[in-house]
Amino acid sequence: MDGDEAKKFVIIGSGPTALGAAYRLNELIHSGQLPSSTEVLVIEKEDEVGGLARSVTDRRGFTWDLGVHVTGFSKFEKFTNVINRAVNQWNNVPRCVKAYMRHIVEDDDHVEVNYVPYPVQDSIPYFPTDIKMQCLEEISSASTPVETARNFDEFTLYTFGPTLQEIFIRPYNEKVWTVSLAEMNCAWVENRVPRTCMEDLKRRCRLTRQELDDEENGKTKSMFRYPRNFRGIGEVWRTIASELPAHWFHLGDPVIGIDPGRREVILSSGERTTYDYVISTMPIVELGRMSGLCPNINLRHSKVVLVGIGMRRPQPEFTEQLSWLYFPQPDIIFYRCTFMSNFNERLTPNAVLFWSVLVEIGMAVDDPVDEEAIIECTIK
Structure with missing residues (x-):
């Protein structure tokens, strides 16, 4: 920024990223690195802050996060410091995640046997x-370099082979993303799709189900907070x-336009506010359209519908230690079920x-x- 002249920052949205920007600006003002007359305005279309990381409490007293938001170790020290200042006590929750594979591993007498530890590629030893x-052979003999993959379909095929792709990778991801894997690029998969250790996989494929369960139960669980x-x-x-100045926040008034030439943000109320710098956390497609700078960004997105279900105890013992479950089956409407009440009393x-669960349902944006x-389909 040029000189010592006070500037005006407009922040669009009030989710974690937007609040992080506002928090940092407040630090810079208090430390004297920005003039005390610096203006900050946080514009939020909802009536409260939090964005898509908000929580809502229904009329029966159950609280639901809008999606599942947990935190663990962060490499960003500033984030850790701010969040620890806001939260004085944490539950350290053991991460216990499984996938429902009844179409492969079926046991009507012992329901828990139909679930295998996630990631599924590490649970091939649980299969018939x-x-x-077949899965072991396909992964072992994979010869096509993943670097040549042109899309996510080819990446998963070259990495995991056709069988694992067919019984879990494809159906699960198509439920989440609502498009075929061939329509997705694979630039994002690094550090997002766990790879398998072949030597350990081969060793575990020689174990019995009981031995696998004993080994799994003996592992040190990773934790989230x-x-x-x-x-x-x-x-x-x-x-x-x-912790920020209350007058910085303008809630319940969506942004409907941005005029870069005049440096103005236009709100649905008709109000216009000028800016020197704008920090936007709205979807990039909307930002391009509203500003006129990139009106035809060719990016696609889907939407997620959440259904929360509160139930009377007793809670099934099998679910008491679970964090969430994944469901690849197309006849089950949701792709993930999270045991919210296991996180916090x-x-x-x-x-x-x-006790309570929250399920996530992927839908195409126009559905x-x-x-x-x-709700009826979820409960059924």
Whole structure:
């Protein structure tokens, strides 16, 4: 920034990223690195801060995060410091994640046997012998370099082979992303798709189911953190926002246009506000369209519908230690089910009497949302 003249920053959105920007600007003002007369305006279309990381409490007293938001170790020290300042006590929750593979591993007498540890590529030893050996052979003999993959379909085929791709990778990811894997690039997969250790996989393929379970149960579980005394992760962002000047926030008024020439942001209320710098956390396609700078960005997106279900105890013992489950089957409407009440005792109206799950359903952006039908299909 030029000189010592005070500038005006407009931040669009109030999710974690936007609040991080506002928090940093506040630090710079208080440290004297920005003039005390610097103006900051955070514009949020909803009536509260948090963006897509908000939490809502329904009329029955169950609290639901808008999506599943947990935190673990972060390499970003500033993020860790800010979030630890907002949250004085954390639950350290053991990460226990499984995938429902009943179409491959079927046991009607012992329901828990139908679930295998995630990632599924490391659970090939749990498969029936013929499928297990086929997957092992395909991964071992894979010869096409993944660097030559032109899309996500080819990447998963070259990495995991056709059998594993067919029984889990493709159906699960198509439920999540709502498009065929061939329509997705693979530039994003580095560090996002776990690879397998072949030597360990071969060793474990010689073990019995009981030996596999014993080994799995003996592992040191990775942990994630969830606020202990908050009703949902959304309270974290409200706490952070409360440390900033209240007059910085303009809520319940969506941005409908941006005029880069005049350096103005136009709101649905008709109000216009000028800026020297704008920090946007809205979807990049919307930003391009509203500003006129890139009106035809060729990027696609999907949407996620959430259904929260509160239930009376007792809770099935199998689910008491679970974090979430993945479901690749096309006849099951949701792709993930998270056991919210396992994270925090304050997410239900009474932790002694109730427990809760939150399911996520991927839909194409233009798909109609029939709430009653979706709820009925989810419960069924």
